[in-house]
Amino acid sequence: MLTIKESLEKVITEALIEVCGIKDAKGQVIYASRPEFGDYQANGVMAVARQLRQNPRDLAAQVVDKLAGNTLVTRAEVAGPGFINIFLNTEMLAGRANACLADHTALIIPSSHPQTIVVDYSSPNLAKEMHVGHLRGTIIGDSIVRILEALGHCVIRQNHVGDWGTQFGMLIAHMNSLSNDEKALSSNLADLEGFYRAAKQRFDAEPEFADLARSYVVKLQQGDADCLAAWQRFIDESLRHCEEVYALLSIGLKRSDLRAESFYNKELPNIVKALSEKGLLSESEGAQCVFLDEFKGKDGNPLPVIIQKRDGGYLYASTDLAAIRYRSDNLGADRVLYVVDARQSLHFQQVFAVARAADFVRQSCKLEHIAYGTMMGEDGKPFKTRSGDTVKLRELLDEAVARARDLVAEKNPDLSDTEKALIASTVGIASVKYSDLSKNRTSDYVFDWSSMLSFEGNTAPYLLYAYARIQSVLRRLEEESVTPGEHVYLVQPEERALAVKILQFAELVQQLGDDCFPNQLCLYLYELSGLFMKFYESCPILKSDSETRKSRLALANLTAITLKKGLNLLGIEPLQRM
RNA sequence: GCACCCGUAGCUCAGCUGGAUAGAGUACCUGACUACGAAUCAGGUGGUCGCAUGUUCGAAUCAUGCCGGGUGCACCA
Incomplete structure (x- = not known):
């Protein structure tokens, strides 16, 4: 097809x-x-x-x-x-529209070459609480995953969380100092951000504490049981927090998608060995490095990819190399997508190049950095609040829901409280996601509350409103026991334009599978909703004669189905009423 | 110093591999609710696409240079 x-x-x-x-x-x-x-x-x-x-x-x-x-x-x-x-040909358009009504799956045409695609996304650092900077990678990745699955690809999610490295020594040291008071520890851990800050303060201020922290890092990497237990406790707490945020955002990442940095720990010596055997490794200033001709650093000096530090410790390039090998060999990936901040593009260029040189990936396996821009403050500088902190993701979402709640109460006071609550949470969360997804991922963007929490214009509520309007019409006809037919006739220009747009959905999704720009999907859905609004204004449904009513109803229904599918690909669930 | 990204309406941003008269939203101004739902619709004001050369039948888009902003560049992730 x-x-x-x-x-x-x-x-x-x-x-x-x-x-x-x-x-x-x-x-x-x-x-x-x-x-x-x-x-x-x-x-x-x-x-x-x-x-x-x-x-x-x-x-x-x-x-x-x-x-x-x-x-x-x-x-x-x-x-x-x-x-x-x-x-x-207008008849051809009507025919295709009818075919989509008969079989909704026809709205998307699956890829003719299904692949196994690994998508690495979200990947928060477990040492701290998720903040607004984590929003992009998480929801863009989630949307890409949904799109690729809709196209019939076999998608393997990988949440490459940061659960390893020097800062965990500091956190364990802080935990151990509190552990005789179990209650205090629990409540302290509940505020991950505060916990991290407290640990960091002690690390900077108390030399004995810093030494202790460093010793824990070594013990942890050596597999010391007590250290591992404490570490596990912290990780569990931190993951619980992530999962709360994922649930709020409807992100489909499960524990089984977790491949944390620690997962690759035992592989790292083998990576070093393999690189050494390939003759790629050389020692420089005590560190084990790979030098590739195409990378130059400051002053034009050759730029190394450091695999192993002078003290024997490993860095994130080593872990990423192990992950690449795992994804290519164990997961059988044809394509690996890294949905990661654009600031890491040099890192990924290097890692990809080393992986190729060392044959860690099969020739046919494509590696892509799906980069996204940095979040900026209103002053055009990388984002920080007035107090110099980050805005917690949880806070942003709660605020969005609260604002949506006020608006629902104002617009639709007659709804029940449970219905208002459902609408408020859907609209609030959807607005935050949409405002981010609708921007081209490659450009930096300015974080500001008002645009994140806006409900007018090109926003999620516009799409949800169009959907709710259609459901409202369908409900009315249900009462009259008229079932929506599958007899689309395209007479008015507004009807025709709407049908053309609906049939272009398949073209768009296909393109998205290649270039991974969810903002194109937002734009499409906004235009689709706009065309529906025009159709709705100029082509009465309920008041027209039976044949026309059937046709327009079918077209409205098909619009709703397309909207729902599209919203679903963005990770947004539509509402029957709002 | 080198590399990557960006500069489009007052503001936030689209503009897909070069295509016909550069588009939305927002803000501001006019209109439309005894409603198939006004979280909407119709219309208006608003742009030397950072600047300059070049390639082309054709450039916001490609190339080169300059100006301005961001990011990255050896043991953090």
């Missing part, structure tokens, strides 16, 4: 090749830039005409002739310097 766009691309490319004789000619089919130019346009003729030194309009006319009789297209015309404007 091909999308409309793919079908057009195929037909036009074939026609173009036939006409011009150039084997690698491309139709270059895109959405028409303006409504009067049709539904799609093909731009490929002009490039070919230049090569052949022919008149592009003549060439385009020959391609247009070849389209005669094609069932997808009603009309194709040459325009401007050599564009081909394509007007889709």
Whole structure:
């Protein structure tokens, strides 16, 4: 099964090749830039005409002739310097819409080459509480996972949490000093942020404490039972906190998706050994390093990837190399996506390059850093609150729900309290997620409460409102015992435009599977909702005659189904009413 | 010093592999609720796409240089 766009691309490319004789000619089919130019346009003729030194309009006319009789297209015309404007066959559109109503799964066309894809995302540091900076990686990763699964790929989630390293020595030391008072310890741990701060303060202020902390790091890495028990206790507490946040955000990460840094600990000596055997390892200033020609540091000096520190300890590059090998060999990944802050792009370039050089990944396995931008404060500098702290993710979400609660109470005072609470939590959380997902992930973005918590315009409530409106209409007709039919006729321009947009959902999801930009999905859903609103304003459903009503109802229903699927791919659950 | 990212309307941002007259939201101004739900809709004001060269039939998009901002660059993750 091909999308409309793919079908057009195929037909036009074939026609173009036939006409011009150039084997690698491309139709270059895109959405028409303006409504009067049709539904799609093909731009490929002009490039070919230049090569052949022919008149592009003549060439385009020959391609247009070849389209005669094609069932997808009603009309194709040459325009401007050599564009081909394509007007889709309205009956074909209605037919496809009806097919989607009969079988909802037809809205998404699965990939023709299903792959095993490992997605590394969220990966918080367990030493501290999750703050707003963790939002992006977590929800972008979650959305990508949902999209890839919808396309029929086998997706393996990997939550590469930071549960290992020097700071845990400090935390265990602090824990042990409190452990004779079990109650105090529990309540202290409940506030992870405070706990970390207290431990850090002592680490900086008390030399004996710092020495103790360092000794615990060594003991931990050597597998000392007492240390491990304390460490496990802390990790469990910290994970519980993460899971609370995941539950609030509907993030589908489970304990079984956990592959923490500690998981790779026993593998690290083998990594060193393997690199050494490949002849990639060299000693520099006491550390075991890999030097690759393509990386230069300050003053143009060769830049190492440090595998093992002078004191024998390992760094995160070593762990990442072990993880790459595990993902390629044990998990059988065809593709590994690292949804990680853009600031780590050099790190991943290096790790990927070393992994390739050392044959830690199969040739066919693709490694991609799905980078996202840094969160900035309103002053354009990396984000901090006035007091210099981070905003806890939990606080942001609670605030969003509280604001949504006020709004529901104002808009819909008659609803029951339980219903208000459900709406408030859905709208509040969805708004926060949407405001982040709707921005291009590669650019830095400014954190500000008001835009995160806004409920008007291009926001989650707009999409949820469109969905709730449709459900409202469907409910009314249910009372009249009229079942929504599957008889879409596209008469009004608003009906047609809506149907075209719905059928383009498959094209969009396909593209998302390749480039992983969820903001494109947000934009699509916003436009879909906008087209529905226009349809809703100008094409009455309940008041029209029976046939028209059936058709419009079916179209509205199909819009709702598409919206629901799309929202689901963003990790947002729609509401029956709001 | 080197590398990567960014500079589009007052503000927040779209703009997919170069395509026709650069788009949304917000803010501001006008209109539309005895309602298929106004968390909405219709319309208006608002832009030398950082600057300059170049490639091209065509550049916000590609190349080079400059200006401005961010990030990273040896034992933290």
